[in-house]
Amino acid sequence: MSFGSGSMTNSIGEIKDCKLIFLIGGNPTEAHPIVGLEMKKALRKGCTFIVADPRRIWFAQHAKLYLPVKPGTDNWLLNAIAHVIIAEGLENKEFIKTRTEGFEELKAFVKDITPEKASEFTGIPAEDIRQAARLYAKSEKSALFYTLGITEHTCGTDNVRTIANLALLTGHIGKPSTGVNPIRGQNNVQGATDMGCLPDRMHGYQYLSDAAVVEKFEKAWGVKLTKTPGATSPTMFERMNKGKFKALYVIGEDPVMSEPNQEYTIRGLKNLEFLVVQDIFMSETAKYADVILPATSFAEKDGTFTNTERRVQRVRKAISPIGNTKPDWQIICELSTRMGYKMDYPSPKEVWDEIASLAPMFAGINYARIESNGIQWPCLDTKHPGTKFLHEGKFTRGLGKFFVLPYRAPAESPDKEYPLLLSTGRTLYHYNAGTMTRRSAGIIHKTNECFVEVNEEDAKELGIFDGEMVRVATRRGEITAHAEVSEKVKKGVIWIPMHFVEAAVNKLTKDAYDNITQTAEYKVCGAKIEKLN
Amino acid sequence: MVMVPKIKLNVDGKIVEVNKGKTILQAASSIGIRIPTLCHDPRLEPFAACRVCMVEIERGKTTALITSCNTEATDGMVIRTDSEKVLKTRKMVLELILSDHPRDCMTCEKCGSCTLQDLAYAYGVRESRFFEEPDGGVVEDSNPVIQQDTSKCILCGRCVRICDEVQQDYAIDFKNRGFDTETGTPFDKQRRETTCVLCGQCVSTCPVGSLVEKQAVGKGREWEFKQVKTTCAYCGVGCTMYLNVKGNRVVKVTSKVGSIPNDGNLCVKGRFGYDFIHHPDRLKHPLIKKNGKFEEATWDEALSLVASKLGGIKTKYGHDNIGVFSSSRCTNEDNYLAMKFARATIGTNNVDQCART
Numbered sequence: 048m049s050f051g052s053g054s055m056t057n058s059i060g061e062i063k064d065c066k067l068i069f070l071i072g073g074n075p076t077e078a079h080p081i082v083g084l085e086m087k088k089a090l091r092k093g094c095t096f097i098v099a100d101p102r103r104i105w106f107a108q109h110a111k112l113y114l115p116v117k118p119g120t121d122n123w124l125l126n127a128i129a130h131v132i133i134a135e136g137l138e139n140k141e142f143i144k145t146r147t148e149g150f151e152e153l154k155a156f157v158k159d160i161t162p163e164k165a166s167e168f169t170g171i172p173a174e175d176i177r178q179a180a181r182l183y184a185k186s187e188k189s190a191l192f193y194t195l196g197i198t199e200h201t202c203g204t205d206n207v208r209t210i211a212n213l214a215l216l217t218g219h220i221g222k223p224s225t226g227v228n229p230i231r232g233q234n235n236v237q238g239a240t241d242m243g244c245l246p247d248r249m250h251g252y253q254y255l256s257d258a259a260v261v262e263k264f265e266k267a268w269g270v271k272l273t274k275t276p277g278a279t280s281p282t283m284f285e286r287m288n289k290g291k292f293k294a295l296y297v298i299g300e301d302p303v304m305s306e307p308n309q310e311y312t313i314r315g316l317k318n319l320e321f322l323v324v325q326d327i328f329m330s331e332t333a334k335y336a337d338v339i340l341p342a343t344s345f346a347e348k349d350g351t352f353t354n355t356e357r358r359v360q361r362v363r364k365a366i367s368p369i370g371n372t373k374p375d376w377q378i379i380c381e382l383s384t385r386m387g388y389k390m391d392y393p394s395p396k397e398v399w400d401e402i403a404s405l406a407p408m409f410a411g412i413n414y415a416r417i418e419s420n421g422i423q424w425p426c427l428d429t430k431h432p433g434t435k436f437l438h439e440g441k442f443t444r445g446l447g448k449f450f451v452l453p454y455r456a457p458a459e460s461p462d463k464e465y466p467l468l469l470s471t472g473r474t475l476y477h478y479n480a481g482t483m484t485r486r487s488a489g490i491i492h493k494t495n496e497c498f499v500e501v502n503e504e505d506a507k508e509l510g511i512f513d514g515e516m517v518r519v520a521t522r523r524g525e526i527t528a529h530a531e532v533s534e535k536v537k538k539g540v541i542w543i544p545m546h547f548v549e550a551a552v553n554k555l556t557k558d559a560y561d562n563i564t565q566t567a568e569y570k571v572c573g574a575k576i577e578k579l580n
Numbered sequence: 581m582v583m584v585p586k587i588k589l590n591v592d593g594k595i596v597e598v599n600k601g602k603t604i605l606q607a608a609s610s611i612g613i614r615i616p617t618l619c620h621d622p623r624l625e626p627f628a629a630c631r632v633c634m635v636e637i638e639r640g641k642t643t644a645l646i647t648s649c650n651t652e653a654t655d656g657m658v659i660r661t662d663s664e665k666v667l668k669t670r671k672m673v674l675e676l677i678l679s680d681h682p683r684d685c686m687t688c689e690k691c692g693s694c695t696l697q698d699l700a701y702a703y704g705v706r707e708s709r710f711f712e713e714p715d716g717g718v719v720e721d722s723n724p725v726i727q728q729d730t731s732k733c734i735l736c737g738r739c740v741r742i743c744d745e746v747q748q749d750y751a752i753d754f755k756n757r758g759f760d761t762e763t764g765t766p767f768d769k770q771r772r773e774t775t776c777v778l779c780g781q782c783v784s785t786c787p788v789g790s791l792v793e794k795q796a797v798g799k800g801r802e803w804e805f806k807q808v809k810t811t812c813a814y815c816g817v818g819c820t821m822y823l824n825v826k827g828n829r830v831v832k833v834t835s836k837v838g839s840i841p842n843d844g845n846l847c848v849k850g851r852f853g854y855d856f857i858h859h860p861d862r863l864k865h866p867l868i869k870k871n872g873k874f875e876e877a878t879w880d881e882a883l884s885l886v887a888s889k890l891g892g893i894k895t896k897y898g899h900d901n902i903g904v905f906s907s908s909r910c911t912n913e914d915n916y917l918a919m920k921f922a923r924a925t926i927g928t929n930n931v932d933q934c935a936r937t
């Protein structure tokens with residue numbers, strides 16, 4: 048990575064003091080409402096907003112500069128901004144000299160990426176791109192925020208690095224209210240990643256490629272470890288589809304709903320010899336299981352979550368398990384012990400103590416210390432206060448690295464047959480596959496039906512009215528939903544939320560992935576819409 | 581760092597040093613002197629509508645009464661928060677507020693956590709000389725989570741202001757005049773037809789029983805609840821919240837000003853999205869599929885089947901044919917054990933999350 052770590056460099060509490068917020072591919076008022084409130088606080092205090100998003104979201108309406116970027120072309124926008132910063136001499140020369148590497152290469156590369164050229168691809172006026180570069184570079188406290196609009200592409204990692212280039216060019220990093228901030232979607236996606244639920248690393252970002260790491264864990268766990276990285280989830284699905292993968296243990300996930308190209312996911316699961324699903328509801332995935340293990344909800348167990356600002360916070364058991372359910376940690380322990388590897392912890396507290404003892408970045412965190420408030424990692428020892436913002440004075444990887452990343456087209460673009468660009472996302476009222484929120488009275492009161500946002504002009508051409516049921520189709524499948532016609536989405540783009548089983552948008556999306564993180568391209572594919580009759 | 585100049589003032593005979601720009605209320609509370617408030621919420625701009633935060637200030641030879649929530653503390657100020665004049669006037673203010681407030685604490689949802697009730701008790705205000713039967717009542721609204729009873733509204737404006745200043749949704753406002761004044765949606769619209777996002781921020785700030793959590797009505801008294809501090813299970817912000825439990829049921833979710841990272845704010849999912857916990861659809865027993873149908877099983881049956889199947893597949897095809905998907909919805913401890921299970925128990929690095937979003 049550009050800095051050496053992939054999490055929010057600032058804290059939520061620093062947001063209100065930002066002087067400029069550049070929001071790109073993220074809709075905090077809906078996806079992260081309380082971060083949205085902090086940004087609204089900043090707005091009231093006069094913070095300047097630049098918003099790049101194909102949808103005219105809340106902050107777009109209140110922004111100084113709104114850049115309605117065509118999905119999948121963020122690379123052009125970001126590289127052109129870098130071009131303007133360098134061309135107009137707005138870069139932070141001192142910072143570049145002392146804290147970065149690769150500047151000359153970037154400079155040479157972006158020389159030809161003029162705002163005019165970028166304008167052709169992104170649909171944003173060249174002058175607005177210049178303006179964005181100037182505002183961002185010149186503000187005294189500039190912070191970048193992005194979410195899935197940036198990462199859910201085949202070029203997701205490229206996008207993240209191209210964003211980081213801007214912070215490195217201007218030195219807008221490693222200071223209060225100044226940095227680069229991916230906001231994580233699900234409650235503990237930060238934690239699941241931190242805990243090493245990835246094929247190539249143990250928890251605390253300790254890689255299997257490091258012999259010392261392997262040795263440490265072999266000794267602590269008393270087993271021999273496999274050193275070669277395992278398969279990522281897309282690879283596992285690929286092997287399932289080829290019949291070359293036999294068993295899967297799915298804990299608290301619903302890949303049938305959340306993975307792209309639903310038909311392919313289901314075919315893979317059906318090919319397995321054995322599928323175990325551990326969940327709180329009969330999810331779409333659970334229907335294909337051989338055994339279902341009923342887990343408890345967060346209200347019935349102890350533990351910790353790590354939020355998007357790296358804060359490890361307590362989850363506390365409020366009620367005893369409902370029915371004959373057990374907390375996930377306990378199920379795993381019992382299963383493991385039955386399989387001959389003893390896992391014996393009296394409570395999650397002891398599990399955490401093991402986590403902390405085996406990863407330096409968590410070493411200083413224990414339940415007693417986070418009793419009243421969480422602590423932000425890295426926290427190296429029990430005297431360490433935790434880390435509010437990252438990269439002060441030095442990057443995790445030493446020098447910050449500029450990346451030269453030319454545009455790569457999405458795996459599938461609109462064409463004659465499927466002329467519209469389909470993008471997907473979250474709404475305020477629901478959460479992922481909706482298994483929890485759709486069982487909540489207050490929430491379904493606001494929205495309980497799938498909709499597709501269509502631009503006014505497109506709707507006119509197609510003869511579609513606001514509220515009408517329409518069919519949305521891609522090369523992989525079709526769903527029906529009612530049309531929400533407005534000027535919120537850019538012409539040529541349609542947008543569908545991800546939460547509805549009966550109109551699962553992942554029947555439509557494409558199983559194409561980012562080459563590094565293997566995140567799926569939920570944000571771009573070709574689609575068409577038709578009237579129902 | 582910009583240095584903020586310090587000032588010193590005298591509160592109830594004690595010298596307090598605070599940063600310039602703080603209010604008298606903040607200065608007093610910094611040394612543990614509590615001044616009662618009704619219309620004040622630290623998340624909002626001062627409004628100075630209720631006047632219960634009144635204090636006495638020395639002005640040369642005379643004294644004056646001022647509201648402490650919106651008056652900036654200045655150097656050399658001499659303040660009394662508990663003089664006879666203050667107490668008498670505060671009592672009078674409470675009487676005025678109670679003149680337009682129903683006397684039905686015994687059935688009020690807020691009983692036990694109502695600031696007005698607490699103040700009436702503390703100041704011994706039993707009767708109001710100005711009492712008039714309050715009008716209004718429970719507003720008809722189809723939304724299942726927020727209940728408003730306009731007869732109880734004391735017009736502190738906190739709901740209106742939190743919706744405007746913090747949420748910036750501008751869904752509710754003051755309506756009518758005089759004794760008829762109340763707060764609510766424009767033209768008595770249903771909440772779903774307004775810009776209201778059902779966040780319940782207005783409920784969280786209402787100091788009386790005018791705005792309450794509808795689903796909790798009649799389900800328990802404040803002092804019966806066990807309040808369990810925990811972290812929201814929905815999005816990556818990780819708001820701190822409290823599950824209010826009675827028996828083995830989560831009755832409502834509340835929040836506290838000052839909590840990290842959300843300062844008492846919650847969104848609709850965190851505050852009202854808890855009913856899934858007790859939903860009848862919850863899986864309650866292990867299930868084993870037999871001839872295409874799920875059948876209830878004991879933990880012992882289910883776990884030994886899983887153990888033998890996974891063990892068998894490992895022996896027959898090798899550990900590389902087994903994978904574990906772990907969840908961003910589960911705790912760190914769950915995830916750590918899932919990854920340890922994959923690596924140590926099965927012996928594979930095939931561990932991942934799906935859709936890493």
Ligand code: SF4
Nearest residue numbers: 743776777779780782
């Ligand atoms: S629920 Fe939220 S949006 Fe609705 S009126 Fe209350 S504060 Fe405003």
Ligand code: SF4
Nearest residue numbers: 733734736737739786
């Ligand atoms: S409803 Fe509650 S918060 Fe709103 S003005 Fe009335 S008393 Fe105050």
Ligand code: SF4
Nearest residue numbers: 812814815819847850
């Ligand atoms: S209350 Fe809302 S913003 Fe806060 S963590 Fe829960 S879902 Fe996220």
Ligand code: FES
Nearest residue numbers: 628630631633649
């Ligand atoms: S709290 Fe100061 S006037 Fe209401």
